[in-house]
Amino acid sequence: MKNLNDTLPELMRRATENLEPESTDLVERGMARGLTLRRRRTALFTATGATAVVATAAVIVGGNQLFAKDAPPPAASTTTKQSTTITQQAPKPATLNETKATLIKLLPxxxxxxKAQVWDDGGGYQAExxxxDGKGLSLLSLAIRPPANDSGCxxxxxxxxxxxxxxxxxxxxxxxxxERAAGVLFNHVYVVRPSGQSIVLSSFNGSTVTRKGAVxxxxxxxxxxxxxxxLIGMVDSRAWRFPPKLVESNTPDKPQPTSPGxxxxxxxxxxxxxxxxxxLPKGLQVTQPTTRGGLPDDYNAASVLVDDGKGKSYVEAFVTYEVPMIKKCGVEGAPNHCKVLPGGGVAGWDKNSPEYSDARQAKEGVLGNTAVIRYADGRYISITSYNAVGEKGSKHTRPRPAISVEKLLEMAGDKDWKFPGTKK
Structure with a gap:
């Protein structure tokens, strides 16, 4: 089972992976960079396609002919031929509420x-x-985008x-x-209109469930x-209006500040x-210690294999020192579950997160528990426990990682950790 943040919206992101990247602020880039240094796992498969747009030429021509038929004849003294044109204005961009209303209107x-919810993801709109229909709840997911680049088929x-x-x-x-949600199937349609606008719709034979705070x-x-x-009939509808087109700035991106460490x-x-x-928790057999990073890098990483008698588990810790920034939950690169710390910064976690998003997951079955703490002054630490002897490239050795998310958060918050470039 995978959580909703890592299953359904991810499908929308995979479907639009080849579109132009969204602009992000320094907070987003910082969060993304932190998890990238932890060897962020990306095994996404893309789904790129196209949709139909109805040509407006026939409407314009038909309108002109009707106008000409109903127009009064020219005055007797007029020798120049009168002409009439119809100017069509581009439709206004849709709002979030209008997008939700259109989606509901097009339902069979x-x-x-x-239940209905809709949000702006920074590059377009998403809705769920x-x-x-009397046969059980079913989740329907939407992603709709203004014109952007597309790589075709x-x-x-x-x-x-x-x-x-x-x-x-x-x-x-x-x-x-x-593959990572037992028994769950989905029907998926992704269209890109000739104008570059795109719509993604996916229907699942599952619904969201919240247990102990996890979705x-x-x-x-x-x-x-x-x-x-x-789904094809819905995305091909002329009722859709699209989110505002992203305005590209001619100002070059500012160079990312160097890590203060x-x-x-x-x-x-x-x-x-x-x-x-x-x-580490007491009572574990600890073997194969390894390290990486240090000078001239601005991070340290250490790993061990632990065994509680139920199989080996690879555990890795990563510490670094980033540019201090305002910390918040819900930014790109943040863990699926997140809370703001009382003194500033955030703590986040992922539980039993699958290593792959394709057929390799069913073959290898590697899962990871991860805890992340990013302090307000820029200190960053992540610790991950896997149910295998490595992050990738081998089959799982136990059903679940040896160390729970709760224990990993406790370990990450220990006061004995020292961060490169700081005295803390």
Whole structure:
């Protein structure tokens, strides 16, 4: 089972991976960089396609002919031919509420809406509906984007993407298996109109469930509530209006500030390893200690294999010192679960997070528990425990990671950690 933040919105991001990147502020870049240094796991598959747009030429021509037929004849003294033109203004960008209303309006009549939410993700709009036709709840996810670059069908799964006669591109996935959510299937349609505007719709045979503060998706019915044919009909509707187009700035990006820990007194990597061993739960067999980083890098990393008698688990700690910034939850690169710390900064965690997003996950079955603390002054630490002897490249050795998220957060918050470039 995977949480909703890592399952459904991720599908939207995978579908729009080839679009132009969204502009992010320093906070987002800082958070993303921190997790990238932790060897952020990215095994995303893209789904790029196309949609239909109805040509307006026939409307304009028909309008002109009707106007000409109903117009009064020219005065007898007029010798010049009169001409009449119709100017069509581009539709105004849609608002969030208008997008939600359009999505609900286009639903088949048999479906009743149990819950609806919509939000701006910085590059377009996303929405989620829980619908019910009497056979169980079904999640419907939407992502809608203004014009942006698109790579066409070249990188898509064979047979899923086609270019239509009007130049639009359509990707269709029928009853695809969501490998990291038991029994969950989804129907998926992604269209890119000739104008570059795109719409993604996905219908699942599952719904969201909250347990102990964690949001997950679970199977609630045999099949998704909407078929791919119904999804195509919805995305091809002329009722859609799109979010505002992103305004590109001609101002070059400012260079990212250098980490304040560079060229300052380092922390020996062996000291980081010693701290990791000291904060581990008691009673574990500890083997294969390794380190990396140190000078001239601005980070330290240490890892060990631990065994509680139920199988080996790879555990890695990563410490660094970033540019101090305002910390908040919900930014790009942040963990799926997050809370703001009383003294500033954030603590985040991921529980039983799958290592892969493709068929390798079913083959290797590697899961990770991760705890992250980013302090307001720029100190950053992450600790991850896997249910395998490594992050990638080997099958799992136990059902779950040896160390729980709760214990990892306790370990990460230990006062004995020292951060490169600081005296803390």
């Amino acid at each position: 009549a048999r479906l009743k809406v149990a 509906l829980l619908v019910n 070249s990188n898509q799964k064979p047979g899923t993407c086609t270019t239509r006669a009007d130049g639009s591109r359509l990707t269709v996935m029928n009853e695809e298996i969501e 997950t998706v679970e199977k609630t019915r045999a099949k998704p509530a909407l078929t791919t044919a119904e 560079v060229s300052k007194p380092p922390v020996p990597v062996q000291q980081t390893l010693q701290t990791l061993r000291a904060v």
